Amino acid sequence: MDAHAHEHSHPTPSVYFKVALVLFVLTALEVLSFEAGRGGLGAGLRPVFEPIVVLLLLVLSAAKFALVAMFYMHLKQDPRLLANLFVFPIALAAVIIGALIVLLRYWRVMGAS
Amino acid sequence: MSEAAAHAVEHHTTTGIDSRKVAIWTLIGSECLFFASLISTYLVYKGKSLIGPLPHAESQCMLHGKLQTCEGMFEIPLVTTGTAVLLFSSFFIVLALYGAQKGNRKMLVGWLSMTVLCGLFFVGMQVYEFTHFYHKGMGYGTNLFTSTFFTLTGFHGSHVSAGVIWLSTLLVLAIRGKIPPEKSLNLEIAALYWHFVDVVWIVIFPVVYLMR
Numbered sequence: 001m002d003a004h005a006h007e008h009s010h011p012t013p014s015v016y017f018k019v020a021l022v023l024f025v026l027t028a029l030e031v032l033s034f035e036a037g038r039g040g041l042g043a044g045l046r047p048v049f050e051p052i053v054v055l056l057l058l059v060l061s062a063a064k065f066a067l068v069a070m071f072y073m074h075l076k077q078d079p080r081l082l083a084n085l086f087v088f089p090i091a092l093a094a095v096i097i098g099a100l101i102v103l104l105r106y107w108r109v110m111g112a113s
Numbered sequence: 114m115s116e117a118a119a120h121a122v123e124h125h126t127t128t129g130i131d132s133r134k135v136a137i138w139t140l141i142g143s144e145c146l147f148f149a150s151l152i153s154t155y156l157v158y159k160g161k162s163l164i165g166p167l168p169h170a171e172s173q174c175m176l177h178g179k180l181q182t183c184e185g186m187f188e189i190p191l192v193t194t195g196t197a198v199l200l201f202s203s204f205f206i207v208l209a210l211y212g213a214q215k216g217n218r219k220m221l222v223g224w225l226s227m228t229v230l231c232g233l234f235f236v237g238m239q240v241y242e243f244t245h246f247y248h249k250g251m252g253y254g255t256n257l258f259t260s261t262f263f264t265l266t267g268f269h270g271s272h273v274s275a276g277v278i279w280l281s282t283l284l285v286l287a288i289r290g291k292i293p294p295e296k297s298l299n300l301e302i303a304a305l306y307w308h309f310v311d312v313v314w315i316v317i318f319p320v321v322y323l324m325r
């Protein structure tokens with residue numbers, strides 16, 4: 001399949017608009033989770049949200065990341081080679097971030113204790 | 114060589130994909146690792162500052178040569194607005210690209226102008242935020258938090274600024290009618306870079322501003 005064929009299979013403006021709306025809603029949910037986690041939406045919600053706010057933020061952020069990559073960057077429609085060029089460094093980046101945090105934060109805490 | 118012939122030649126690659134598109138994706142891949150190192154540095158040093166100011170909590174900090182109580186630094190409503198504007202700029206640029214591919218110059222110029230304006234708003238928001246922080250006693254070398262914060266968000270801001278300059282040059286070309294449908298790949302490559310800048314902020318916003 002050549003580049004022209006890929007261009008023709010790109011989403012329509014209505015799909016782009018729906019994705020934009022979802023992204024906006026997810027961002028609003030991120031801020032609401034943050035406010036609920038610090039007690040800004042009422043003291044009653046704080047004990048519920050405080051333990052899960054980091055996980056919630058990570059999930060919402062990953063969903064937004066995936067939507068932009070798949071629909072706006074056209075990875076869903078474009079050749080697999082381009083997706084691999086992006087996904088491999090992303091996976092490597094996730095491993096680097098995870099490993100550095102474990103090595104320099106938790107490992108040092110455990111060593112100190 | 115005519116434009117159509119030149120266009121036909123550029124697709125004769127072993128992968129069947131235009132080399133410029135492979136190149137921008139390779140650049141984006143390497144940039145992912147660059148920002149991963151900055152984000153992990155921020156996270157590793159988070160909560161390790163011996164003196165304020167701190168992102169969310171009150172702390173003791175040196176201001177005008179005196180030890181004072183400083184409030185949390187971040188202004189979430191302002192940054193949320195900047196985040197929403199950057200997200201919408203990604204929507205605007207795909208509409209501009211759609212216009213370019215369909216040969217609709219009005220759509221191309223209109224949405225590309227909106228994208229550039231959104232980029233300028235984001236850079237302006239960051240300049241205001243940095244200036245505000247500086248006046249509240251938060252310099253680059255004040256503590257571990259300020260150093261890692263300014264390095265991470267500053268590098269992201271410089272990428273946004275580069276994107277604004279790139280898109281502005283394309284806007285001038287579009288106004289002059291020099292981005293016909295067969296040259297829309299030039300805009301698609303710039304759009305991919307712009308989306309990358311957006312997805313990096315999608316990670317930075319919750320990790321830096323919202324996680325306490």
